[in-house]
Amino acid sequence: MLDLLLVLQTPLILATIALIVWLIVTRGRTKVAVPAGRSTFMRRVAFGGSLAVLLTYLAVKCFPVLDLAQRYPLPDSSLDFSPAPGAYLWWIHPFPVVAAIIVMVVVLNRLARENSGIEAPVLPVRYRGWLSFSRTPEVVAAASVLSLLGVVSGLAGLASITDENGLHTLILLPGANLVTDPELSSSGVASFYGWAYSVPVMLGAAVLALLVGWAIRTSSVRPFVRPETVDVETRERKVTTSALLRFFTGTVLLPLGSALTSIGGSGQSSSGFGIPGVGEFNFTLGYSYFAPALSVIGAVLQAVAVVILVAAVRGKRVRAAAPELVSSND
Amino acid sequence: MTDANEIYEQFRGMIVSGHVGSGERLPTVRQVANDLGVANGTAAKAYKMLEADGLVVSRTGAGTRVSDAAAVLPGAIVVRIRELVSEAKDQNIREDDVVTALRRAWSG
Numbered sequence: 001m002l003d004l005l006l007v008l009q010t011p012l013i014l015a016t017i018a019l020i021v022w023l024i025v026t027r028g029r030t031k032v033a034v035p036a037g038r039s040t041f042m043r044r045v046a047f048g049g050s051l052a053v054l055l056t057y058l059a060v061k062c063f064p065v066l067d068l069a070q071r072y073p074l075p076d077s078s079l080d081f082s083p084a085p086g087a088y089l090w091w092i093h094p095f096p097v098v099a100a101i102i103v104m105v106v107v108l109n110r111l112a113r114e115n116s117g118i119e120a121p122v123l124p125v126r127y128r129g130w131l132s133f134s135r136t137p138e139v140v141a142a143a144s145v146l147s148l149l150g151v152v153s154g155l156a157g158l159a160s161i162t163d164e165n166g167l168h169t170l171i172l173l174p175g176a177n178l179v180t181d182p183e184l185s186s187s188g189v190a191s192f193y194g195w196a197y198s199v200p201v202m203l204g205a206a207v208l209a210l211l212v213g214w215a216i217r218t219s220s221v222r223p224f225v226r227p228e229t230v231d232v233e234t235r236e237r238k239v240t241t242s243a244l245l246r247f248f249t250g251t252v253l254l255p256l257g258s259a260l261t262s263i264g265g266s267g268q269s270s271s272g273f274g275i276p277g278v279g280e281f282n283f284t285l286g287y288s289y290f291a292p293a294l295s296v297i298g299a300v301l302q303a304v305a306v307v308i309l310v311a312a313v314r315g316k317r318v319r320a321a322a323p324e325l326v327s328s329n330d
Numbered sequence: 331m332t333d334a335n336e337i338y339e340q341f342r343g344m345i346v347s348g349h350v351g352s353g354e355r356l357p358t359v360r361q362v363a364n365d366l367g368v369a370n371g372t373a374a375k376a377y378k379m380l381e382a383d384g385l386v387v388s389r390t391g392a393g394t395r396v397s398d399a400a401a402v403l404p405g406a407i408v409v410r411i412r413e414l415v416s417e418a419k420d421q422n423i424r425e426d427d428v429v430t431a432l433r434r435a436w437s438g
Binding site for chain 1 (some may be wrong): 337340341362367395
């Protein structure tokens with residue numbers, strides 16, 4: 001039972017559960033006014049997609065609970081959810097991103113089938129690209145998170161070494177030499193966010209970035225319905241672009257945070273040996289002095305991601321500010 | 331609006347009336363055609379007419395931009411004005427109030 005309590009006391013999990021309960025209780029009370037119209041679907045996506053990513057993230061985080069949940073009430077069950085110690089779980093970091101990719105594929109499928117809906121042609125005054133309806137801080141935030149994820153994943157990958165299966169999931173602790181001291185293969189290494197973990201994350205984030213960019217561009221460049229709705233549609237597209245960018249930022253922050261937490265945890269490992277009559281010698285990784293800070297930063301980033309995604313879910317219920325668009329194509 | 335001449339006249343009107351500023355990038359030929367529901371060739375023909383009149387300048391990679399000589403105001407100012415109007419509309423501020431505030435700011 002103590003294990004169960006330890007898992008449930010994880011602050012991040014508790015905070016996430018509390019946020020989701022709060023969200024369910026208070027949903028629909030938002031006073032944010034955005035026009036209803038053709039982009040209603042996109043806002044539904046921001047709601048449903050964010051919820052899907054949150055639930056996937058929670059499922060990954062609560063994975064150990066599954067084992068405990070079946071072990072305590074059903075001690076004789078043959079089910080075994082607990083991974084072997086040191087087992088390679090490729091999905092542990094990128095799963096929320098994979099969920100987001102599935103959501104975006106649904107979005108693009110819908111956009112591809114949508115007709116232009118022109119009622120009266122509107123002469124375009126300005127060039128419209130994928131950045132035309134975006135706010136600079138949101139674009140900068142999304143690009144920064146993606147870049148940081150790439151840098152962290154790349155550096156961690158370069159520092160990693162292979163395990164007995166040839167997967168880059170380990171880091172060599174100073175003082176251990178696997179060539180001359182093969183017996184150190186278990187004590188001289190620590191599990192690490194190496195290429196085996198970072199490559200799926202980077203690939204997933206890159207694919208998600210392409211899909212979100214594509215969806216934003218598609219929303220931006222489509223023709224306006226009629227001249228009277230240009231202002232309303234412009235506001236609508238800004239809301240849509242903002243929702244998609246926040247969805248992307250929140251989603252990518254999750255693996256970035258969990259990667260930093262993992263790297264921070266590995267950095268607190270040490271190896272050592274003793275010489276009789278001389279003393280004990282302990283070796284730590286070069287970044288061990290700031291490894292705890294990395295773990296904390298990782299947890300904070302995940303919490304920020306959860307807040308962003310929960311805020312997106314809360315923004316679902318919006319009141320119609322443009323009744324003239326409600327009847328148009330959605 | 332299906333004729334290249336009509337498209338040309340509309341753009342010409344917007345440029346000489348200060349609706350778009352100098353150096354501002356106009357939509358791509360494809361975007362104009364898509365928004366108006368006309369063939370790309372029709373939109374391209376209108377752009378060629380604008381270019382022949384010296385109202386726009388086309389450069390490879392930089393798109394089609396309003397020429398300095400044709401526009402009433404610099405593009406940067408027109409863009410700021412547009413942002414101001416958009417912000418005011420978003421906040422349901424009356425046009426008269428914004429114009430009055432602009433005049434006051436102008437007079438120092």
